[in-house]
Amino acid sequence: MSATQTLVRGLRGTVVPAVATPMDPRGVVDFDALRGYAERIAAARIGGVAVWAHTGRGLHLSEPDRADVLRVWRETVDGPIVAGVGVPRSVRATTLREAWDATVGMAVQAAGLGADAVMVYPLAQFAERPEGEREAVRLHERVAEACGLPVLGFFLHGEAGGYPYPPSLIRRLLALPSAVGVKLATLDRAMACQDAIRAAEGSGKLVVTGEDRMFGPSLMWGADSALVGIAAARVGLTNAVLDAWTAGDHTAFVRASGRLDRFAEATFTAPIEGYVQRMLWAAVWEGLLPESAAHDPYGPRLPESERTTVIRCLESLSQEKD
Template identity: 45%
Template sequence: MTVNAEKDADRIQALRSRLRGRVIAATLTPFSSSGSVLRDSVAPYASAVAASGVGGLAVGAHTGRGSSLPASELAWLVGEFGTVTGLPVVAGVAAARGDFEASLPVASSLVSAGASGLLVYPVPGASPAEIVELHALLGSSLQIPLIVFVLYSRASGCQYSPATVAELVSLPWVAGVKLALLDDAMGCQDLIAAARSAAPSTLVLTGEDRMYGPSMMWGADSALVGIASALPSWSVAVLDAWMAGDHSAFVAASMRLDALAQLTFREPMEGYVQRMAWTAQWEGIIPASAAYDPYGPPLPASEREELWKALESLQ
């Protein structure tokens, strides 16, 4: 192994060690009602999330609508979240099918802004070979740890098989895989098994907001979840109890978090971002002026009131 290869392996192992057994909160982006990023709301929100005990932040993930943000805005958010919290930031990066090279300048700007790793979005309609090609390109070009993002096909337009996941986690720059299959328990189990078999030291990060506790029992050892964007301490409590082997605390914390997931991750499913923003507003970590999702389906104000009433009952 060359000196550079050893350094590369050390970087990947360092990120794995720092994130293993921890929650990485997939942060919201504070948006105004007109769809602009409210920059003044980012630092207080970032500080509140960091104070909950999370081990890192995912900025520009699906919850933060990263694939819809201008590259300059996304890079600013990565820098701001990282500077304010001092936590490792994993930055979401999207690519267009047939033009993977075009994603390199954006990804490079995120690395320059301070990203510790990149969360690689699925590419709608991409073949398994193209998916592998994208990750190989980003890793070899930017020399930064990557996390494979497996998002349920209805939201991503792309399906990852166990064989594809096994090939991806075997790539030299891939540090782990985030699974967000929504309600496909068998698929989640199969992909966890494939990742563990192909690369036993890889991070397996659950993104399963509706199967959070079970996915840990299936083999996930870390979490990168949107449900941690508004009440992050609830997600931390579940993972901490599991890692400590405190099964009674794990069951209690899982039941509370699952009740929150039932309120927020339901049809229309893309409305979950708005529901999490309302939850963050209820919790007091995002102001009303920044509790908007301009990219999801419109939801009635009555749903917000019903959500808040239900949240009171979970206290």
């Protein structure tokens, strides 16, 4: 069995938290807080973790910080580590070739640090180019060739700088021997999510939901595993929904899905980039992070009233069982 097939089998039916990166207001990573956070996440029932993802502000981290972040998780987590790879903010890519090179370089770095797979951030430029689909496939091939790891395609909504993959591209990506699957983060586009899942049917690869605001429905449409920002703070809440659906316990699924929806409504709302800060506030309330390390200097500044909304939601949920 190949490494790709082994990873597909191991991750199917599991939750992979898109973990946060503890920082101070200046963007300095708090590695003491990170280690404690990693230990708490690793103690939960997870399929693995996703580092350098959007929730962890992976493209904003310096190269040394990225390396140290992944080392902490590799030392702490026994399961698979999926590393997001793309164009770091520190790289001023002026051509598509430079963007490719930066993405490949990040994947090679991840492999050298012990990652088990890479998740390729989509290049938004592909959507505007006549040969965009062919170029997107070639980028994934080149990443796999360079780093030697299984590759997860990342359908990311445009508000986060992504490229909404058409079904034809998803089919082409999943036909690659190195492809583990596709991760869907369409935000609120139900038709796009459904079309992507239909395109993946019969591939034997993972259909990974990253649909925090459509989590339950995405499972009903055919997603079979999860890589979500909500699990950066609420692993148990996320597991409850996936477990109930997998077990065919529809009564438990409806209840668990409703609870997750309430939390998603409080955290994944406009401005959507504020979800990272909201998730950090939730992690503080959960006891996963200290207050001093719960800052997102790369997102919008949010009023205190938004924190109050998040905390009130968590307090309400705490009165119930996951």
